[in-house]
Structures are given as structure tokens and as C-alpha cells.
Amino acid sequence: MHRIGQHQLRPMGFPGAPGVGDIDVGIYHRIISTRPQNLIKYHPMWESQGLTSLDYSWRRNNGLYTGVTLGDPGPGDGRFAPSFDGLTDFNNIYSAGFAADFNGAEFTVELWGACTAAMLTDGQWRNLIYISVDVNNRVVLQKSNVNNLFYGVYVAGGVNLNRSFTMSDTKWHHWAITGSKINNQVKIYLDGVQQGATLVGLGVWAGALVANGNCIGAQNTVPNQVHLGWLAHAAISDVALTPQEITRNARRM
Amino acid sequence: MWHGYLGIEDIALTAQQRQQLIDWFKGLGRPQIEQPAHFCHWRIRLDGKAAIFEALFEEANITIENVKARLAQIFGVDPATISHAVVQTQYGPTVTFNRSGEKLRMIQFGGSPGGCTWMTSGDAARAYVKANLAQWEAPA
Numbered sequence: 023m024h025r026i027g028q029h030q031l032r033p034m035g036f037p038g039a040p041g042v043g044d045i046d047v048g049i050y051h052r053i054i055s056t057r058p059q060n061l062i063k064y065h066p067m068w069e070s071q072g073l074t075s076l077d078y079s080w081r082r083n084n085g086l087y088t089g090v091t092l093g094d095p096g097p098g099d100g101r102f103a104p105s106f107d108g109l110t111d112f113n114n115i116y117s118a119g120f121a122a123d124f125n126g127a128e129f130t131v132e133l134w135g136a137c138t139a140a141m142l143t144d145g146q147w148r149n150l151i152y153i154s155v156d157v158n159n160r161v162v163l164q165k166s167n168v169n170n171l172f173y174g175v176y177v178a179g180g181v182n183l184n185r186s187f188t189m190s191d192t193k194w195h196h197w198a199i200t201g202s203k204i205n206n207q208v209k210i211y212l213d214g215v216q217q218g219a220t221l222v223g224l225g226v227w228a229g230a231l232v233a234n235g236n237c238i239g240a241q242n243t244v245p246n247q248v249h250l251g252w253l254a255h256a257a258i259s260d261v262a263l264t265p266q267e268i269t270r271n272a273r274r275m
Numbered sequence: 276m277w278h279g280y281l282g283i284e285d286i287a288l289t290a291q292q293r294q295q296l297i298d299w300f301k302g303l304g305r306p307q308i309e310q311p312a313h314f315c316h317w318r319i320r321l322d323g324k325a326a327i328f329e330a331l332f333e334e335a336n337i338t339i340e341n342v343k344a345r346l347a348q349i350f351g352v353d354p355a356t357i358s359h360a361v362v363q364t365q366y367g368p369t370v371t372f373n374r375s376g377e378k379l380r381m382i383q384f385g386g387s388p389g390g391c392t393w394m395t396s397g398d399a400a401r402a403y404v405k406a407n408l409a410q411w412e413a414p415a
Contacts, residue, residue, distance in 0.1 A: 091312040092310060140401075144405065146408065147415040166415070244319060
């Protein structure tokens with residue numbers, strides 16, 4: 023059980039953020055303390071009511087819930103998480119501020135997610151998170167239309183780099199994708215473990231994020247390819263976190 | 276109040292009529308926003324001619340007679356001149372509204388309000404989308 027120290031007070035103006043003495047603030051604390059200056063978006067999604075998905079990064083670009091059911095149990099952190107119905111639900115995290123902050127050449131996208139048994143074998147594409155300019159410039163963590171088969175995808179300038187991996191249970195897992203044009207590397211992680219070899223040969227990211235194509239739990243705001251399960255603690259940084267940092271953030275406790 | 280999923284399909288509405296009807300459906304559901312799932316929201320079919328709505332609906336708002344009254348208002352006709360037929364499908368009761376030909380189809384996913392839960396309604400709606408996937412999802 024992790025307890026944060028007296029010097030690590032909750033961020034100002036954020037009701038619901040774990041504070042001193044709260045039980046198990048591990049996930050929140052690790053994300054918020056991992057290169058905080060590079061953390062440009064962080065949605066714990068532990069709200070119990072309302073349409074606003076608070077952004078706990080220093081950038082404060084809130085998201086907007088559509089249709090989700092708030093208040094379900096989270097990934098073992100004693101907090102809530104929203105469920106997504108696989109039909110009409112998403113969290114629209116686009117904002118002009120986020121579009122200005124996001125760096126498609128240097129990034130980390132990570133989140134916690136659990137899938138229903140139906141999602142794992144329903145033969146449909148479903149997205150945990152989708153960050154995009156257009157089809158030729160996007161960062162995606164998704165389930166494919168093949169049973170239990172997931173993808174981490176990075177497309178820049180039309181160059182598609184992706185890695186598939188399997189996951190076949192309904193437990194909470196940590197998902198991440200990091201990319202660095204400078205280092206010519208894209209890495210996909212599940213539960214802090216890199217999936218397959220490092221992807222190389224990155225294209226050139228171009229364009230600004232599009233207003234209707236940056237969602238947690240769906241491909242877009244239509245919504246298409248909606249997640250069927252639970253998602254929490256979605257965080258985006260403007261730097262590729264190291265494998266050690268990803269492994270640390272993937273710890274539950 | 277009933278929390279569930281409704282589907283509508285434009286059979287032969289004009290674009291203006293369709294938009295008026297969609298705007299009306301968007302206004303249904305619980306106005307309070309404590310729980311996003313209760314607030315009326317929707318997804319549109321790829322061709323723009325069908326939609327699925329989810330909300331905490333007032334049952335009286337989604338009766339056949341009430342939808343018929345709204346259609347009559349849109350058409351500028353007497354509601355008595357609009358007929359309907361109900362067919363039970365595997366996704367729930369499907370109502371086809373007719374005024375000089377079929378105009379609109381409505382599905383109460385999972386069954387009539389009071390007769391199904393939010394989960395069973397959602398299961399029916401998900402099964403419907405899966406059975407018509409090419410119409411609702413663009414290729415990945």
C-alpha cells in the first residue's frame with residue numbers, strides 16, 4: 023500500500039484527487055510524478071458524475087464524456103472508472119490546447135483498460151484510445167476483429183508501424199505506446215512488457231489533431247469502433263518514456 | 276423512466292423531415308447530467324439515415340402514439356392519417372410508420388420499456404449493429 027508524503031499535496035482545484043492519507047494512490051501518484059513537465063494530458067476518469075473528464079496534467083485541457091456510465095470500480099486503486107457500452111460512448115479529449123501540445127514525433131500514450139468477455143471475441147474493431155490528425159497520422163491502441171488480438175499502431179506521414187499482441191482475459195491491464203522520431207523507435211507495451219521488437223523507420227508526422235478524431239474509448243465522435251469495457255488513467259506525454267518508466271507506471275500497487 | 280436504446284431508420288423522409296425528427300429525439304431523455312449514460316446521446320449510421328439513441332427516457336415520450344403525433348406535426352397532417360405496423364424481431368419490437376407509403380422505422384431494442392433492462396437493451400442494440408456492421412462501421 024503506498025501513501026504519499028506530506029510534501030505531495032493534491033493538485034489545487036481538483037476535487038477527487040487522492041490526498042494525504044488516502045489509500046492506494048499508486049497509479050495516480052506514479053503517473054503524475056513521471057516527468058510531470060512532459061505530461062500534457064491525464065484523465066483518471068474517476069468522476070462519479072457529470073460530463074467533464076478532468077485533465078490532471080498541468081495543461082488542464084478537460085475532456086467531455088458522452089454516454090459513459092461513471093462510478094464503476096477502477097483498476098484496483100480504490101477509485102472509480104467509467105464503463106463504455108460498445109455502441110454510443112466515448113470521452114472526447116480534443117481541445118485546441120491539446121492539439122497545440124501534442125507532439126506526434128515524440129510521445130507516450132498509456133492507459134488502463136479492461137475488456138468484457140464479449141469484446142474479446144465479438145469480431146469487431148474497438149479502440150481503447152485514438153489520437154489522430156487523419157488516417158495517415160495517428161496513434162492507436164485497439165482490439166482487432168480477430169478474437170483476443172490487439173494492436174498498437176503508429177502512422178506518420180502514411181508510414182504504418184504496428185505491432186499485434188494477444189490478451190484474452192477480462193482483468194485490468196496497462197497499455198502503452200511510445201514513439202520517438204529522434205531515436206527512430208516505436209514501442210508497444212502491455213502491462214509494462216514490450217510487445218515484440220522495437221519498430222523503426224518512422225515517417226514524418228504532419229498536421230494538427232482533428233476535432234472529431236481524438237477519443238478515449240472510440241475511433242471518433244460518431245462514435246465508431248467503441249470500447250466495450252472499462253478504461254481509466256489515460257495519460258499522454260510529449261516524450262517517449264523509457265521502458266523502466268513504463269514498467270513503473272504499469273504497476274498496480 | 277426507462278434506460279435503454281432506441282433505433283430509428285429513415286425509409287422515405289425528406290432531409291428536412293429527417294432532421295426535424297432527429298432533433299426531436301435528441302431532446303428526449305433525462306435533462307439532468309449526473310450520469311452521462313442517462314443524457315440522450317446517439318450514433319449515426321454511415322449513410323446518415325439511421326441512428327441509435329440511448330437515454331433515460333420518459334416512457335410516455337416514446338410511445339407509438341407520441342412518435343406518430345410528432346411525425347404528423349412534421350408532415351403537417353392529422354395523426355389519424357398515419358398508420359403503423361409492429362413486427363417482433365430478434366432485436367425487439369419494430370414499428371413501421373406509414374403515410375402514403377412507409378416513412379419511418381423505429382426499434383425498441385430489447386423489448387418494450389418495462390420489459391427489458393438497460394443491459395438487455397444494449398445487448399440487442401450491439402447484436403443489431405454487429406449484424407449490420409458494414410452499414411455502421413467503416414473498414415478499419
